[in-house]
Every structure is written in structure tokens, then in C-alpha cells.
Amino acid sequence: NAGVMQNPRHLVRRRGQEARLRCSPMKGHSHVYWYRQLPEEGLKFMVYLQKENIIDESGMPKERFSAEFPKEGPSILRIQQVVRGDSAAYFCASSPPSPNEKLFFGSGTQLSVL
Amino acid sequence: SQQGEEDPQALSIQEGENATMNCSYKTSINNLQWYRQNSGRGLVHLILIRSNEREKHSGRLRVTLDTSKKSSSLLITASRAADTASYFCAPRILGGSNYKLTFGKGTLLTVNP
Numbered sequence: 001n002a003g004v005m006q007n008p009r010h011l012v013r014r015r016g017q018e019a020r021l022r023c024s025p026m027k028g029h030s031h032v033y034w035y036r037q038l039p040e041e042g043l044k045f046m047v048y049l050q051k052e053n054i055i056d057e058s059g060m061p062k063e064r065f066s067a068e069f070p071k072e073g074p075s076i077l078r079i080q081q082v083v084r085g086d087s088a089a090y091f092c093a094s095s096p097p098s099p100n101e102k103l104f105f106g107s108g109t110q111l112s113v114l
Numbered sequence: 115s116q117q118g119e120e121d122p123q124a125l126s127i128q129e130g131e132n133a134t135m136n137c138s139y140k141t142s143i144n145n146l147q148w149y150r151q152n153s154g155r156g157l158v159h160l161i162l163i164r165s166n167e168r169e170k171h172s173g174r175l176r177v178t179l180d181t182s183k184k185s186s187s188l189l190i191t192a193s194r195a196a197d198t199a200s201y202f203c204a205p206r207i208l209g210g211s212n213y214k215l216t217f218g219k220g221t222l223l224t225v226n227p
């Protein structure tokens with residue numbers, strides 16, 4: 001059973017471009033979470049999704065950021081018109097549909113904005 | 115805030131010593147989880163303690179939970195250099211269908227050989 005797969009591992013974008021980060025949850029997991037981590041800081045919650053449904057997006061910036069988790073395919077975190085401040089490590093996690101379950105994390109995508 | 119707050123922010127010990135990290139939170143919880151992060155990697159789940167449990171063990175890890183004080187502690191016994199990492203607690207709030215976990219800034223543990 002493969003773990004949570006994130007790609008790409010590293011992503012370089014120039015200011016103004018779009019960044020698309022992908023996350024394939026573990027098999028059987030219907031819940032996906034996205035987090036952002038700046039150097040020397042903890043993980044900041046961004047968004048929590050279930051299949052075809054956004055449950056909590058309280059951590060998402062109001063503009064330029066969006067996330068989806070379609071019925072088929074990976075979850076996508078999309079950042080439009082990237083700025084240097086978007087440079088960070090973005091982690092995805094997945095879990096089964098239960099509050100008593102742990103999260104499984106991917107290895108992250110390191111986004112660098114030039 | 116739904117996140118836990120870890121204390122201390124940094125801890126440096128010698129190999130073989132025990133390491134204790136604390137976590138405080140503010141809401142009623144369903145469970146509390148501890149995770150570890152090695153530099154540049156994703157978090158790895160260590161242990162989950164439910165609100166009706168007071169203590170739990172897993173190998174060299176011992177976790178306690180005091181719901182009256184809204185606090186938890188993680189003890190790593192006989193530490194090794196490989197235990198060097200950041201440690202995070204994550205309280206899962208009670209009730210509802212929002213299962214998100216939020217994390218604090220963590221405790222950076224350094225175990226010196």
C-alpha cells in the first residue's frame with residue numbers, strides 16, 4: 001500500500017506564474033489536508049477536503065489559492081500568480097473518515113518562487 | 115485556538131538521557147496526537163491518546179494526558195541521536211465532522227552523541 005504521494009518534490013516558478021501541487025492520498029483515505037511550512041516554523045493548516053467537498057478552508061489565503069479533491073484523481077492545490085512569499089514547503093496528509101485516526105503525511109513539495 | 119502549544123521550544127540533551135516535552139490546549143478534545151518531523155520531511159505519527167485515557171506507552175515513548183488541566187506530555191526514554199527531530203502535538207476537538215488537526219510550532223529536540 002503506497003503512502004501519500006506528492007508531486008512534484010520540488011517546483012520552481014517565476015513570479016506571476018501558476019503553481020499546481022498534487023497529492024494522491026493513501027488507498028481508502030477519503031480525507032485530505034494541506035499544510036504550509038515556512039523555514040524554522042510549524043505546519044500551518046490551509047484546507048481540509050473530502051471527496052468533491054471542501055470541509056474547512058479557514059487557513060487558505062483569500063486570493064490566488066484554491067484546492068480541490070475530485071471524485072477521481074489526486075487533490076490539487078493551485079496557487080495563481082505566485083509571489084516570493086509563497087515560497088515554502090507544502091505538505092499533504094490523508095486519513096480515513098474517522099476522528100480517531102491518525103494522519104499520514106506525504107514528503108512535501110518545496111515551492112521556490114524566483 | 116484549536117492547536118496545541120508545545121513547550122519548551124527547544125531542548126538539547128545527551129544521548130541516554132530522557133526528554134520530556136509538554137503540550138497545552140484550550141478546547142475539549144476527542145483525542146490528542148503526537149507527531150515527529152525530521153528536517154525537511156513530512157510528519158510521522160507517533161502515538162494517539164484518547165480523552166478517556168491517562169497514559170499510553172509505545173516502545174520508548176510514554177504519553178500522559180490530563181484533561182482537567184488541558185495538557186499532555188511526551189516522554190522519550192534513553193534517547194538516541196536518531197531521536198533528533200521536531201515534535202508536535204495535535205489535539206482533535208470534540209464533536210462535529212471537522213476532523214482537521216492543527217499544529218503548533220513544535221519542540222526541537224537535539225540529542226547529542
